[in-house]
C-alpha cells in the first residue's frame with residue numbers, strides 16, 4: 362500500500378514537472394450568452410453554473426489547464442439589487458486555501474458557488490469565474506462586490522479580485538485600490554486577474570504589471586464597444602501588445618447591447634484567436650499559449666507581429682457599436698485623391714501633436730463610401746454616467762461622410778475604392794502616470810496585426826509610433842490610445858496649455874503674490 366501511495370505521489374510529481382517543463386500551456390476562454398429565461402434569478406444562475414461545469418468538462422477533454430469565464434455570465438448584466446441575495450455568495454479569503462466543494466459549511470456559500478468549485482475539482486482544472494460576492498462591513502452592513510474568483514485543481518479559492526473600476530454599477534462596492542490579485546499555477550505560469558473597465562486604469566492593470574513575473578492575465582469582461590478607439594477587441598489587442606503579456610479574454614455576449622468579443626492574445630502582439638458575433642451565441646476558444654519567463658521591458662523597442670490569426674466573425678453588421686463623443690477632438694480631413702500625405706494635427710489649446718505619413722491608392726472611377734480624418738486629442742472625456750478619464754489620442758479614423766460627428770460610424774459595407782498602401786502615426790507623450798497602446802480596427806471588427814509598433818523613451822518622454830507592414834483596405838481606426846491617469850475624474854475638457862503645467866502656474870502665482878507683498882511693504 363505504502364509503495365503504491367509513494368509511486369502515485371511520484372507519478373503526480375512527475376506529471377507536475379512535465380506540465381511545468383513544457384513551453385506552452387493550453388488555455389480556454391468562453392464567450393458566453395447567459396441563460397436568462399428561467400423561472401427565477403436563482404433558477405437562471407443554477408442553469409448558467411451547470412453550463413459552466415459542462416464547459417469545464419468539455420475543456421478538460423481537450424487538454425485545457427485553465428479556463429476563463431466572462432463578467433456577468435452567471436447573472437446577466439442588469440440583474441437588480443433586489444435579486445442580489447439570491448445570486449450572490451460569500452467567497453473565502455484566498456490565503457485560507459479553502460475549497461468550497463469540500464468545506465461547504467465554512468462560510469455562507471451558495472449552491473452555484475459550491476458547484477463551480479466542485480467542477481474545477483472534478484476536472485482538475487484551473488478556473489476563473491466572475492460573480493457577485495456578498496460581504497459585510499465592519500458595522501455588519503451587507504455589501505456586494507463584482508468579484509473574480511480563481512479556483513485551483515482542488516477547487517480551492519486561490520485568488521479573489523474585487524473590481525475597482527465599476528462601470529455604472531451603483532449597487533456594488535468599489536474594491537480596494539491596493540489589492541494585487543495574482544495566482545501561481547502548477548504549470549509554472551503566474552497570472553493576474555481583473556475585470557472589464559479595469560483594463561483602462563492604473564489600478565489594477567498597470568500596477569499589477571509592475572511585477573515582471575506576472576506574465577499572463579485572466580480577464581473577464583462585459584464590454585460596451587465604442588468607436589473609433591474603444592472597440593472590445595481593439596482594446597484587448599492593444600493592451601497585450603503594449604504590455605507584452607499573454608491576455609486570456611472571456612467576454613459576455615449580448616451583441617444588440619454592444620457586448621461581445623473574446624480572444625487569446627499573445628505577448629509578442631500575435632493574436633492566437635478572437636471571436637465576435639452579431640447574434641447571441643456562446644463559443645469556447647482553446648489555444649496553446651507560449652510560456653514567458655519574464656516580461657520584457659518594452660519602453661525602447663520595435664515589434665512587428667505579422668501572422669495569420671484565427672478569426673471567427675459572424676454577421677458583424679449586427680454587432681452594435683456606438684460612436685464616442687468626439688466634439689472636443691481636433692480633426693483634419695484626408696484628401697483621398699492625394700497619393701502621399703504628410704501632416705501634423707495638434708489638439709486644440711495645447712502642445713500635444715500627432716504626425717502622420719500616409720500613402721494612398723484610390724481607384725479612379727469609384728467614389729469611396731467613407732471619409733477619413735486625422736485626429737488628435739489631449740483632454741478629459743466622459744466614459745460612463747459617472748466616470749471621466751484623461752486621454753491623449755492620435756488616429757486615422759473612418760467617418761461616414763465629411764461631417765466630424767459621423768466619425769466612428771459604420772456603414773453596412775466595407776470601404777470601397779481606396780487602399781492605404783502605408784500609414785505611419787506618431788505621438789510624443791509625457792510618461793508620468795501614463796500608458797499608451799495601439800488602437801487598430803478593421804471593418805470586420807478585428808484589430809490589425811500588420812504593423813510595426815515602436816517606443817522610444819527618454820527624459821520622461823515617450824515617442825510611440827505605428828507603421829503598417831502591408832496595405833490596408835478596410836480600416837476603421839489606426840492610431841494610439843494614451844491614458845493620462847493623473848487627469849482621471851476631473852471635468853470634461855480639452856486640457857489647455859495652462860493645465861499641462863499646473864505646477865508652474867502655482868509657481869508664477871506664488872511669485873506674483875510675493876512680489877505684490879514686497880512692493881506693498
Ligand SMILES: *[C@@H]1O[C@H](CO)[C@@H](O)[C@H](O)[C@H]1NC(C)=O
Pocket residue numbers: 446447469
Ligand atoms: C446565508 O445566506 C442566506 C441567503 O442569502 C441568508 O438567508 C442567511 O441569513 C445567511 N446566513 C448567515 C449565517 O449569514
Ligand SMILES: *[C@@H]1O[C@H](CO)[C@@H](O)[C@H](O)[C@H]1NC(C)=O
Pocket residue numbers: 703716717718785786787
Ligand atoms: C514622415 O516622413 C518624414 C520624411 O521621410 C519623416 O521625417 C517623418 O519622421 C515621418 N513621420 C512619421 C509619423 O512617420
Ligand SMILES: *[C@@H]1O[C@H](CO)[C@@H](O)[C@H](O)[C@H]1NC(C)=O
Pocket residue numbers: 761762763764767
Ligand atoms: C453624414 O452622415 C450622417 C449619418 O449618416 C447624416 O446624418 C448627415 O446628414 C451626413 N452629413 C452630410 C454632410 O452628408
